[in-house]
Amino acid sequence: MTSQSYTKSTSRSLPIALLRARETVMAPVRDMLQNIPMTEQKWRILRVLDELGEVEQSTIAHEACLLLPSLTRILRTMEADGQITRRQDNHDKRCTKVKITDEGRGILEENLLASLVISSNIEAQLGREKLDHLLNLLEELQAVKI
């Protein structure tokens, strides 16, 4: 930090530090996604649906960090590609319920090994304890009320 800096070191800025760490982690993930091929956003949606089962779009948007207008467009192509299904909710007809298909699950399954290799590599370098601690802190931060 130079004497005329108005701001603290960028590596001690949480938004910047989170971004840089994510870019590091995402590098091999992007290589993997290019082979599928699939965007990061679609991959997150599949992961969220695999985890949560049949859910409404607002939930997906929140969990996958996407805006509803973006999600509408992305789900349209994922439905056309047979990766997800959508149906109107019986009780609240405003809601659309979204579910992953076997084909969507197949994409996750096919890339399970590659995913594991990537996370094992990170774990091997950072150490299991630090990685667990980091994930705990990130979960805690994510829940902070701002």
Next chain:
Amino acid sequence: MTSQSYTKSTSRSLPIALLRARETVMAPVRDMLQNIPMTEQKWRILRVLDELGEVEQSTIAHEACLLLPSLTRILRTMEADGQITRRQDNHDKRCTKVKITDEGRGILEENLLASLVISSNIEAQLGREKLDHLLNLLEELQAVKI
């Protein structure tokens, strides 16, 4: 995690956990940036330049997590807006050296208080120790070779 899930919980996925944590932290920062107004990318560039002094574009791209073609376009408008200056390097004429201007610094200065309020708020909720520990772990992760 449901019995048919192929992947581990998304909150234990480093790419997703980093993204969610960042979205939480960025919410108030985006409010601040809207008032300037300025994009996240330009804000990161100003922060990096304020920290590093006069540097070449490849360095900015790396530090601010931007691709060179994106940076070229963004710096063009920032130069037109008087926030940065660019000059050809004397020794290596392929290099462009970029420096923040007083006007660019002024933007950082004007928003220093708002920035501090945001980070203080996070620190108050997460705790100073945890925040420091998190930043240390992020720095370590960012340096991992993948």
Next chain:
DNA sequence: TATTGTTATACTCTATAACTATA
């Protein structure tokens, strides 16, 4: 009136390749 989701629009960033200039 509030909520869920869609559509429209403008803007911005991403990603890649091809290119220029310089080393």
Next chain:
DNA sequence: TATAGTTATAGAGTATAACAATA
């Protein structure tokens, strides 16, 4: 041959408002 940066281009995401349908 390699490197620093630019340009071109296509694609995708972001952000906001306005809207329709439903609660």
